[in-house]
Every structure is written in C-alpha cells, then in structure tokens.
Amino acid sequence: MDKTTRSRDPFAGRENLVDRTDETWRPPLHAPPGGKLERIASATRRFFDVQAGSIWRDLAPELRQLRGTLVDVGCGAQPYRPLLGPDVEYIGIDIAEVEERFGYAIPGTRYFSGETWPVADAGADTVLATETLEHVVDPSRFMREAHRCLRPGGKLILTVPFSARWHFVPHDYWRFTPSSLALLLVENGFAKPRVYARGNALTVAAYKTMALVLTRLFPQNGTRAKRITSVAVGIPGVPFVVLGAAIANLSLRSAGGDDCLGYTVVAESSLERR
Template sequence: MASSLKRRSNLAERTAESWKPPALAAPRTAAERWAARLRRYFDLQAGSVWRDVSELVADVRGKVVDVGCGGQPYRSLLRAGTQYVGIDIAEARAHFGYQAPDTVHFTGAEWPEEAEDADLLLCTEALEHVPDPAALLKEAYRCLRPGGRLLITVPFAARWHFIPFDYWRFTPAGLKQLLDGAGFRNLSVWARGNALTVACYKGMALFLPVLFPQVATRTEAWSRRLLGIVSVPLFVLLAVVANASLRADGGDDCLGYTVLAERPLA
C-alpha cells in the first residue's frame, strides 16, 4: 500500500465523531428560545431548514406525523389545534441523545401509525440516517391520506455526522427517483443556499472545535477558547455573508434540499 494511504485513517473503522454538535430540541423557556434563534443564525443547516419548514407548515391543519422527530424542534411551528405525533426509532436516545418525553418509539419497519391517517408527514434531516430510504418512503405513503403531503429536508454539503449512522447524501435526481418509486406525485425540490453559502459554512466549521471545545483536559479546553475569542470576528462575518446569500436562489452546490411531495388522490 502507498505510504500516503498508510498515513491516513481508515474511515471504515470510524464509530464516533471527533466533534459533536448539541442536539436540536424544542425550546421551553424564554432563554432557550433566545438561544435557539441565535443558533439558527450561526448554524446554517438548522437555520435554513427552519426557514423552509416554517413557511411550508404555516397553513397545515389536521394530523402531522413527525418521523425521526428527535427533540421535536419544529413542533412549535404548527398552528394551535393541529394534532401532532412524533415517532422515532427505539435506539434514538442511545445513539442520538434525544430526550423528548412524548415521542412514540418503535422497532421494526412498520410505524405505529394507522394507514391513510396523516395530513402531513414531516421528515427533517433524518432520511440520510436510514439504511433503506426506499422502505421509509413506502411507509410514509402508507400513512398519508390521499392528497396528504410529505415534507422532507436532507443535507447535501454537510460533514459526516452521527457516525456511523449517517449513510447517504441525496441529489435532486436521486430524490425524484426514490419518491416516484414510492408512488408520490407533484414533487418539488428546492436547494437551500448556494456555493457562497457553502463556502461560508465550511469556513465557519473550522472554528467550531475552537469556539466550542470538546476535549479531555481543562488546559486544552481553555487554550482553544482563547484562540476562539480571537477568531470570533471572522466567524461572525462569515455568518453575516452566509445568511445574506440564503436570500438568493439556490444552487447546485448547496447546504441541502427541501422536498415537498403528495400522495395522489387516486
């Protein structure tokens, strides 16, 4: 084997992240709501997903099933009176650290939901963590009533995360193939961000282990924090440029995709 390859890590053996971001969860206090707004400005993936989901669920009525709901960060966007059901795999707490108390956990391929019962099925930043995305979409089709809608978000220019439970990155063509195969129609796919957004996002990512160190020793943590203080102005500048770029049209090199599809009436 070439010496250059020997110097590199064998990623097939990776089982954990070197730096893990805090889990997204529904804020319950004024301080948590303020912190969530601040995070959405600097966490471009979370912020761009929030922007799209908030727009697309604004007028939703009836029953919403949130698949892979995690900490239920988007539940607060739903109108009063909307019936909400959050479901997730039984291993979600152990593998992903989610603690939402009213989540219905399940095992196996079939969800704990009646057929043709949901008006909207929400699946945010979860499809990439599913070993068999086609099976998930078929189950989504089963649970939606005719005319019901499926709202998905997936990352594209995103690091390998929740290792080893991060399997896929989807293109618009791949999403179309999967959704067509599951029987969905009236498909829309929107890019979140563009090349400028991604460039800023990757630049900001370099500072995260410094600004928010996750290291074993206190000395190393403080040394990184001091370095982080120096880098704050550039980090903020990148965030300002990135958020401005999100107002432009999405590009082929983007943060991720927002997808809306419909189960046909017949």
C-alpha cells in the same frame, strides 16, 4: 513500475474510517420547544447554525398553513414544532434507539422498533422528516412507510443535508441529490415532487469557515493542553464566525445554487404506488 511508485503507501498515517464508531465533534443537541428562554436560545442558534436556520426559513410558510394530523418522523427534539398552528394534531415518532444513538429523549414521543411506524394506514395528512433520511439505512422502505401513513393527496415534507459533515457517526449513511430524491419519491408513490436548494456556494463557504472556527473553540476531545491550544487558536477566528453567519444568512435570500447546504422537498401522496 519505478521504485518510488512501488514503495509509497498513499494511505500511510490515514485512518480507515470504516473503523470509526464515534465522532470527534458534535454540535449541541437541539432543545425541545419550550418557554421564552428556549425560544431566544433557538433563534440565536438558528442565526449561527445556518443549516437549522435555512430549514426554519423554508418550513415556516409551509407548516403554518397546515391542518389535520402531522406525523414528524425521526422527530428528535421536535425543533420545528413551534411553527405549527393550533389546528394541527402533532405526532412525534422516533426509533427506539434514538437516545443511545442521537442523544434525544423527548417526552410524548412515540417510539418504534424496526421499519414500521406506529401510525395507522392513511392516518396522517402530513408527514414531516427533517434531517432524518440520511440516517435511514433503507430510504426506499422509509418512503413506502410514509406513503402508507399518508392519506391519498397528503403531503410529505422532507429536508436533507447536502454539504454537511459526516455526523452522528456511524449512523449517517447517505447524501442525496435532486435526482435521487425525485427517483425515491416517484418510485414509492409520490407525485408532483419539488426539490429546492437551501443556499448557494457562498452560503456553504461561509458555513464551512464558521465550522472551522467553532470546532476549535469548542473542542470535545484530547488532553487538557490540546483543548487549551485549540481554544487559543480559535479565539482570533470569532469575528469570522459573526461575519460568516451574517453573510450566510443574507445569501439564503438568493434562489439557491447547485452547491448548497441541503434540500427542502415537498411531494404529494398519490393513490397508487408504481
């Protein structure tokens, strides 16, 4: 080993991320479904927040045709509830720690501690979980709970991110691939798994460009001087945000690629678990 190899510390000046207990930037929380103003705010957000927009786009046709009882697990602000028709009985459930860890406190939510959901066996026709599975320490256990709560033949609808920042730190544990999603589903009693990519490499490139500017424009940490500098650096990037959003939204019309924003998953609860 020569002298330069021995003396160079590749980790010098770099943070050990295991020590991180909070995030440096967080996008605004979703607002709960409400009146006309909230609907306009939600549509504007979906244009710029392409993750949320792509989820809405995939879920709209799926959710509109549902009947019976739907359990929205890890419901947060229940952002996709407005897509449900009047024939659906909606049950939003979430962990007892949701306000402290994720900032949501939505009236009508059923809270639970531990991993057992407050839902009867076979009590749901549909289980929905949007952008939740990556925050669950034991995803296999979560799938078994979904299977227990669903009637045989009931539908599980999931969305998970793929190209997403480490978020809600430290409560962001996994990124899934179509292979791991199919494994998790089949091993825990689900049949006919379908996994669809949301967006492609162009969507991801546009989304990341926008994120680069938006995090400058809305700094949440640092001294006043640092934040002013950050905004000044971000302002020339505003046209890129608008252009990026337009490109990203257009690219969502494509079939989806191997590099994508995330996945939308649909599966059926089968009678027996393997």
